Amino acid sequence: MTRINTLTRLQSRKNALGESRLAHEPMPQLEEGEITVRIDRFSITTNNVTYLTFGEAPIHYWSFFPAGDPDWAQMPVWGFAEVIDSAVPEISCGERFYGFFPIANALRLRPERLTERGFFDGMPHRLALTSAYNFYTRCSTDPAYSPELEDYQALLRPLFVTSWMLADYLEDNRFFGARQLVVSSASSKTAYGTAAWLDEHADIRQVALTSSGNLEFVNALGCYSQAHAYDQLESIANDQPTLYLDFSGDAALRTRIHQHFDHELVHDCLVGFTQTSEMIARNQPALAGPAPRFFFAPEQIRKRTADWGPASFNERFSAAQGGFIARLSDPKNDWMTVVEHTGIEAAQALISDLVAGKMDPRAGHIVRLAGNVD
The missing domain is CATH 3.40.50.720 (NAD(P)-binding Rossmann-like Domain)
Structure with a gap:
């Protein structure tokens, strides 16, 4: 498994969201009970711009992945990552997870409440944040996961x-x-x-x-x-x-x-x-x-989980989401076309365009970071 020695993060200026920079630092040492994931691919939509715009509002989106500088923030995105280092016996290198990530080449996580379905990140700075954004889904046991439809899942699942x-x-x-x-x-x-x-x-x-x-x-x-x-x-x-x-x-x-x-x-x-x-x-x-x-x-998720039970909620959502993804991924349907970008620099240009309102409603933007390691 390829190691990452340098952590590279894309940060956005809080008072000028179209402006971004790349920050580099040595990859922090993995501690007992933690894993490191290599972020592979993620979607960027106007929803992510909303996360940045209201970063200090009740959800505190800026707090999920602190930039370490009061003038800068990291945009959260939804996507897929692969475990490249693990100090958690129940999680193996090579496992794939779906969840909430920064625009970066890697992320350290501290799995807690680990089950067959996945885990919640227990990093101290995330404990008080909305739990729905802290859960990482294990792809190997996710009934809604399909390897060939990852781009559509990254784009459509959070929306x-x-x-x-x-x-x-x-x-x-x-x-x-x-x-x-x-x-x-x-x-x-x-x-x-x-x-x-x-x-x-x-x-x-x-x-x-x-x-x-x-x-x-x-x-x-x-x-x-x-x-x-x-x-x-x-x-x-x-x-x-x-x-x-x-x-x-x-x-x-x-x-x-x-x-x-x-x-x-x-x-x-x-x-x-x-x-x-x-x-x-x-x-x-x-x-x-x-x-x-x-x-x-x-x-509403909490309400329906209580009303229907977790298993029934997951079953209903998986069926509904699967139907929507099947509809949009059908070659005969022109509601959305996946547009792939490669590299973290491509994310910079994409964010700048989205902040400026340069959007094609038919485009679904995916950024792939595979190979961004040293």
């Missing part, structure tokens, strides 16, 4: 769990009495993952809002009843109970939504941004109607 749990949350609450959903940033993978599930499993009208440049793509998805550019918002019917699914976090758009739908707006659901009510209130003028409420997927 689809939010999509699926959001759809479940809405159904669980009977859509708060709404008969139509209005969805902003409807071209985003998390948004259309939610819409696709509801299109097949619920009886509710879904109206998409997107940029004019993405309107053709959103119309072609087929999971929305209608699609409108943002400047066409006021043309949407406002004569029935409406629920707003906010994937954009745009305060000016939220104000227009509240003004247009007025008393017919029954719920304002903020998705994908780790803003608290206080943060929203501070950045948002007073709104008539329902106050924005943040949807946090791990809360």
Whole structure:
């Protein structure tokens, strides 16, 4: 197994997220009870930019992989890594895990609560952080894992769990009495993952809002009843109970939504941004109607794990995720095309483009780091 002598990390400037640097240091010595993994491949989406943007919000995304410098942060990503050194008898070199990683060539982890399914990282600085981000799934025992579909799993698994749990949350609450959903940033993978599930499993009208440049793509998805550019918002019917699914976090758009739908707006659901009510209130003028409420997927995961039991939850999620990945990986489906990049420097350019809003909704970006060792 190839050793890594130098730890290389990509760090982003906190007050200018499009700016990044490479930091190098000797690989820390492995201690008893720890493993070292070589990070192989991961996805980068606007979801990861959100992690950076709200790094000090309640989830504390900057704290998962500290940069060691108050002005810099490490962007968390979802992907796959291989064990290259182990001081844990139950984990062998060569084992593969899926989970939450920094953009780096390697990471030390301290496995705790180890089971056949995987483990939680017990590094001291992560103990107080949200546990959903601390679990590493053992690929060899994961029923949802497929080696030939790793790129799709890295891209869609972290997004689809939010999509699926959001759809479940809405159904669980009977859509708060709404008969139509209005969805902003409807071209985003998390948004259309939610819409696709509801299109097949619920009886509710879904109206998409997107940029004019993405309107053709959103119309072609087929999971929305209608699609409108943002400047066409006021043309949407406002004569029935409406629920707003906010994937954009745009305060000016939220104000227009509240003004247009007025008393017919029954719920304002903020998705994908780790803003608290206080943060929203501070950045948002007073709104008539329902106050924005943040949807946090791990809360619904905890609820459904208690309702259904862990085994049933995992079985249901694996089936739902498998169906979505099969749909998007079908060569006849043009919802998404995987675009592979090689090397940590490629991640720098990709992040800069995403922060600047240079996004093709059909592209799913994967970065491969294999070979970035010394």
